[in-house]
Amino acid sequence: MPSSDSITRYVAAVTELLGEASITLVDDVLDRYGEHTLPAPDTRPGAVAYPDSTAAVQTLVRLANEHGVALFPISNGQNIGLGTRSPVRPGQVVVDLGRRMNRILEIDETLGYCVLEPGVSFRALHDTLLERGSRLMMSPTAGPSQGSVLANALDKGGGSGAYADHFGMSCGVEVVLGNGDVIRTGDGSLAGDAHPNWHVSKYSFGPFLDGLFSQSNFGIVTRMGMWLMPRPPHIEPFFFTFPDDDDLGEVIELIRPLKQSNFVPTLIRATNDLYLLSSATSNPEYARTGGTRTLSDAGRAALRERYGLGAWTVSGAFYGASKAAVAPSVERVVRHFTASGKGRHISLDEAQEIAPLHIAINANTGVPTDSELKMLGWRPGGGVAWLSAGTPMVGSVAAEFQRAARRICTDHGLEYLLSNVCGPRFARGVHSILFNRENADECARADACYRQMATLFASNGVFVGRAPTLYQSFHAEQRMPEFNAACAAIKHALDPNGVIAPGKYGIE
Numbered sequence: 001m002p003s004s005d006s007i008t009r010y011v012a013a014v015t016e017l018l019g020e021a022s023i024t025l026v027d028d029v030l031d032r033y034g035e036h037t038l039p040a041p042d043t044r045p046g047a048v049a050y051p052d053s054t055a056a057v058q059t060l061v062r063l064a065n066e067h068g069v070a071l072f073p074i075s076n077g078q079n080i081g082l083g084t085r086s087p088v089r090p091g092q093v094v095v096d097l098g099r100r101m102n103r104i105l106e107i108d109e110t111l112g113y114c115v116l117e118p119g120v121s122f123r124a125l126h127d128t129l130l131e132r133g134s135r136l137m138m139s140p141t142a143g144p145s146q147g148s149v150l151a152n153a154l155d156k157g158g159g160s161g162a163y164a165d166h167f168g169m170s171c172g173v174e175v176v177l178g179n180g181d182v183i184r185t186g187d188g189s190l191a192g193d194a195h196p197n198w199h200v201s202k203y204s205f206g207p208f209l210d211g212l213f214s215q216s217n218f219g220i221v222t223r224m225g226m227w228l229m230p231r232p233p234h235i236e237p238f239f240f241t242f243p244d245d246d247d248l249g250e251v252i253e254l255i256r257p258l259k260q261s262n263f264v265p266t267l268i269r270a271t272n273d274l275y276l277l278s279s280a281t282s283n284p285e286y287a288r289t290g291g292t293r294t295l296s297d298a299g300r301a302a303l304r305e306r307y308g309l310g311a312w313t314v315s316g317a318f319y320g321a322s323k324a325a326v327a328p329s330v331e332r333v334v335r336h337f338t339a340s341g342k343g344r345h346i347s348l349d350e351a352q353e354i355a356p357l358h359i360a361i362n363a364n365t366g367v368p369t370d371s372e373l374k375m376l377g378w379r380p381g382g383g384v385a386w387l388s389a390g391t392p393m394v395g396s397v398a399a400e401f402q403r404a405a406r407r408i409c410t411d412h413g414l415e416y417l418l419s420n421v422c423g424p425r426f427a428r429g430v431h432s433i434l435f436n437r438e439n440a441d442e443c444a445r446a447d448a449c450y451r452q453m454a455t456l457f458a459s460n461g462v463f464v465g466r467a468p469t470l471y472q473s474f475h476a477e478q479r480m481p482e483f484n485a486a487c488a489a490i491k492h493a494l495d496p497n498g499v500i501a502p503g504k505y506g507i508e
C-alpha cells in the first residue's frame with residue numbers, strides 16, 4: 001500500500017496542476033468508493049481523482065510515477081458483484097473517469113457506430129439515440145443501466161441481441177499507458193489527425209493491441225469506438241420453459257444448431273429458475289432457516305408454480321420486417337423446442353404477464369433496465385459475487401457441470417443461480433452467488449463456495465471469463481506460469497513503475 005505521505009504529496013501535486021475538483025481525500029467519499037458486495041471487508045482507496053480530459057489522465061499517471069502512487073481506473077464503477085468501484089487493493093487511488101469524461105463524441109448514422117468517453121452509460125446512449133430519432137440501437141446488459149458502455153466492453157461484459165459481444169463490437173481505442181504515453185490503436189495509429197477508419201476497421205496494420213487493454217492493467221482507456229446495429233422494424237422475443245434441472249443437457253443441444261446456423265440472430269440464454277425468480281421475490285424461507293440452508297425443493301417448486309416457470313427458461317429474439325414476417329421463424333423454433341415433449345412455449349402475451357421475463361424482453365429490444373438488481377435482495381445483506389465459468393455447447397458436459405456446481409452451492413447452504421449465455425460453441429455460465437454480507441458465517445460460506453466451484457471447473461480444464469477483484473490473484477495462480485510471465489513482461493514494458501492497478505487480474 002502506498003504510504004499516506006506519498007498520497008498526501010500526490011494529492012497536493014494533482015491539486016496544483018489540475019485544480020481542487022480533480023481529486024479528493026474526503027473520508028465519506030473514500031468510504032463509499034471502498035464499498036463492494038463481495039465476501040470480504042471493503043477496500044478503501046487512498047484518494048479519488050476525477051480527470052476531465054485525456055491530458056488530465058496523463059497528468060495523473062505522470063504524477064503517480066513521480067510519487068510512487070498506484071491508480072485504479074473506473075468508468076462508472078457499476079461493477080456490482082465484481083468489485084463495484086473499489087480498487088483491487090486498499091490505498092490505490094481510484095481514477096473515476098465517468099464523473100467528468102462522459103460525452104458521446106460521435107454517432108455515425110451512416111456507418112453505424114458511436115465514439116464514447118468512459119462515462120457514457122447504457123441509459124445515456126439509449127436515451128440519446130431515442131432523442132435523435134436514430135435508426136440505430138444499442139445492446140444493453142441485464143445489469144445496472146448506469147454501467148459504462150466502454151468499461152463493460154473492456155471487462156468483456158455481455159449484452160443482448162445480435163451485438164451482445166461488447167468487446168467484439170468495440171473498434172479502436174485511445175489509451176494512456178502507465179508510462180504516460182497516449183496511443184491510438186488500429187487505424188488510429190496512423191500519424192496525423194484524420195482517421196476515417198479508426199472506428200470502422202477492426203484489424204489494421206500490425207498487431208491487434210486493443211485486446212491488451214481488456215481485463216488488464218496496461219493502460220487507462222479514454223475513448224472507444226462501438227458499433228451499433230440498425231434497429232430492425234420488428235423484434236419478436238421468444239421464450240420456452242423446461243421443467244427439470246436435468247433438462248439442461250437437452251436445452252443446450254437444442255440451442256447449439258440455432259446459433260451455429262445463425263437461424264436465431266440474437267444471443268440465446270438458458271437461465272435457471274432461481275436466477276430469474278430472485279429478481280421478482282426474496283427467499284421465502286430465509287427468516288425460518290436464518291439462511292443456513294438452501295431453499296427447499298418444495299419452496300422452489302411453489303415459486304416456479306406461482307410464476308409459471310420451470311427449471312430452465314430459454315430466451316432469444318427474431319428480427320424481421322413485421323410480426324407476420326417473423327411468424328414462420330417463431331413456428332419453427334416452437335416445433336424445435338417442443339418436439340421431445342419437455343419444452344413448453346411461453347407466448348409473448350403470456351411472457352408479458354411474468355415479471356421476471358420482462359428483463360429479457362427489454363434487453364432484447366434494446367432497452368436498459370435495473371430490474372435484475374433486485375436479485376441483491378434475495379437474501380438480506382446485499383452480498384453478490386459472480387463466478388463466470390462456462391461450458392462448451394455440449395449438453396452432456398453442461399449437464400454434468402450443472403449437477404456438480406449445484407451440489408457445491410447446496411453443501412454451502414446457498415442457492416444455485418445460473419444463466420447460460422449461449423453462443424454457437426460456448427456458453428458463458430453466469431453463476432450468481434447471493435449471500436448476506438452482514439453475516440460472517442454466510443460470507444465465509446460464500447467465499448468457500450466460490451473457491452470450491454472455481455477449483456472444480458479448473459480441475460476440469462474450464463477457466464473463468466471474468467472475475468471479482470477479490471479472486472483475481474487466485475485465478476491468476478490457476479494459469480500456466482509462462483502466461484503470467486508474458487503478462488508481467490508486457491506490464492513492465494508499458495508501465496515500468498507499476499502505477500496502474502498492480503494486482504488487477506493478477507498482473508503485478
Ligand SMILES: Cc1cc2nc3c(=O)[nH]c(=O)nc-3n(C[C@H](O)[C@H](O)[C@H](O)COP(=O)(O)OP(=O)(O)OC[C@H]3O[C@@H](n4cnc5c(N)ncnc54)[C@H](O)[C@@H]3O)c2cc1C
Binds near residue numbers: 143150373
Ligand atoms: C444484477 C446484475 C446483473 C448484471 N448483468 C450483467 C450483464 O448482463 N452483462 C454484463 O456484462 N455485466 C453484468 N453485470 C455486471 C456489471 O454490473 C456490469 O458489467 C457493469 O456494466 C460494469 O460496470 P461499469 O460498466 O460501470 O464498469 P466499471 O466498474 O467502471 O469498470 C469495470 C472494469 O473495467 C475497468 N475499467 C473501467 N474503466 C476503465 C478504463 N477507462 N480504462 C481501463 N480500465 C477500465 C475497471 O478497472 C474494472 O475492472 C451485472 C451485475 C448485476 C449486479
